[in-house]
Amino acid sequence: MFRFIARRLLETIPVLFIIVTATFFMVRFVPGGPFDGEKATTPEIRHNLEAYYGLNLPLHQQYLNYLDRVVLHGDLGRSTKYASRTVNEIIADKLPASVELGLLSLTVALVLGLAAGILAAVKRNTFLDYAASAFAMTGICVPTFVLGPLLVLVFAIHLGWFSASGWYGWTDRVLPSLTLGVVYAAYVARLTRGGMLEVLNQDYIRTARAKGASELRVIFRHALRGGLLPVVSFLGPATAGILTGSFVIETIFQIPGLGREFVNSAFNRDYTLVLGTVILYAVLIVGLNLVVDVVQVWLNPKLKFE
């Protein structure tokens, strides 16, 4: 297993290198720069700004300087939008809120999704199955930018239980996590139901029942492990999606997370911040996929660390 993990980690180096290089040049070839604004700056001011950020150097030189800073010093550079902050500081400041939102949403997704999926599979073709499937379809179809404001209208404005926006106390975590979690819960429910149905028809389940195992034991001890495989494959990209796709939720609920910075940095042409966030998300996605692969082998005896 360690060889497998070590090999996969080594493989990520060229992947990250390609991502950084492609992003570096793509963002430069997009029209417009960080200092283009509605009101013009004088050529002198523009020249001074470019000199300060090293944007007056030839592009290949800027690229080499950037690689040198990132690889040797772990320095992601200065933000052009936030004059007194570095990209490292911005990420350290904003990432925790995004991670917290992501983990809470993932918990909501797993708790709701697994419960609904297992229930639907076990009580196949009953009212419960139809209700869970309807929940799943609704969750998949209703976008977060509709669900979020709806929850706010009901629970924050009419009932006054929660704040409409902000990220201060733990009550402020409820509505955003539900909004983002429900969408993924819907997918988890569908995948769990499908996976469980397939496993419940297998011979070894019949054997377990024949040996007199209780229904609960059959479901949780024997069926769930196999039934979860599709969910686990989905969770890797889903977790990455939850982390990177929280932009809408962060905007709707005014959460000081990295998702908002990620999107805005592209609009602002804040080159270093774009690159910093892309590198971070790339590392997260590669890392999560590796975790998923390891968990899959652990769950599925047919797979090996090859």
Place this chain on the structure above:
Amino acid sequence: MRRLLGFLSVLLCLSAFSGCGPRETAVARGDREQVLHRGMGPDLADLDPALATGTSDYTVLSALFEGLVAEDPKTLAPVPGVAESWEVSPDHLTYTFHLRANARWSNGEAVTARDFLASWRRVLTPALAADNASLLYIVQGAEAFHKGQSADFSQVGFSAPDDRTVRITLEHPAAYFLSLLQHWVWWPVHLPTLEKYGSAFERGNRWGRPETFVGNGPFTLKSWRSGQLLVAEKSATYWDAANVRLQAVHFYPIEDVGAEERAFRGGQLHLTEALPIAKIDAYRKDQPQLLRIDPYLGTYFYRINVTRPFLNERKVRRALALAVDRDNLVGRVLRGGQLPAYAFTPPGTGGYTPEARLGTDFAEARRLLAEAGYPGGKGAPVVELLLNTSENHRLIAEALQEMWRRELGLEVRLVNMEGKSALVARRMGEFQLMRSSWIGDYADPASFLSVWAGDSGNNYTGWSNPAYDQLLYQAARTEDPDARRQLFQKAEALLVDEAPFIPLYYYTHVFLIRPSVKGWYPTLLDHHPYKHVWLEAP
């Protein structure tokens, strides 16, 4: 069903923990404690007046800093700030400001003339690359120093005969100089603090954090969580602290106007920065007491690239401008109380209202187009209108597209571009018509009409006229207000006659405000000095 009940019961449990039932809102608590909660639009980039660029920067910085002159809360006329009085020399070139003895920084030190000089030197230092440095070019020698043509700051028209006297010598008389001084780029910073946290004359200094911040305004920085909340609390060292009634101002950076409106409804905000267009009618009908529509010093217009064939003909440009039904546009499409624009400078800017008009006259527009050789639009090329992507811009453009098709027989194609890409197209002159707007930096016609000067970096249309430039030059050097206004009238008449632009409407500021907020007067620049604001629970 059981699952649904389970879901609801989870929510009920959560609410039980949170105290079950409506809690006291931030607004109600704020009313009691004199704490103002306001939405501020996009997040603030920096707390440094020399580097601030946006209106949301002003929203916060005006609480934390004060310049030589401050603003009257109703008229924005210059009133004593850090300077308790000032004199102007007979030739209107030299301004002498006398600083108050009790003006203090938030760390208790006196605000001195040297602080102002050091701050201005900092703004003009090329390495700092301050965006608004050119606003100081009115001062003798400032432009040469900033452009590196002179390294001797003593040649710049700033001097401090003693600790409490600041003298500024201008390049030429400028009637609007005191208004210009209200711009944040003129506000002082505490250099000794900056020097503790890096070079004071380069970017990237870390002094603007709650633990290191020093300001001289009626409020000082208490905490700042970027993207979430900035708290400014009343400064005990401010010279006029006895008359500051608010105990604190909480600024919320909420970019999404829908989210801001929901936060307002949820009792989290006393006032919003904006309101979605779609909500204006509902508030007007159901809760007019919460809706405010104030005039705002800005013009929405289309630039015309006069270097392009067809659009290089004055008659064609005038025809396009005359064939716009602005009343319809403002009343049916925008619905935010905007004023139809018939010239470039908004009416009432520094006591000036343009007399020249590009009104609505379809018959005249058709006649002009026919005279130019395109009767009923025959033989005219397709005109491209460049927009930066936005639902509102598109709605307006579609209305105009239809007006021009119907009244002039012209075909206009809309081209959408992402914001920064559109700015590059503008810089490169790669457009025919382009959606534009201009917000005045200070309440004076010069802030608007200088856009169209031949050497202006903001012109972009390729249009220039030496007679127009000459009129602006004269106006800049004319001290008599009436004579100066006459020169602006002539300049604006010339501009309107040649029509390198199509004026559409003058902005309004549409926002929500609780009745408990007092002292929040409608002002053209949307400035509201917080020291004059207070809360009074209804």
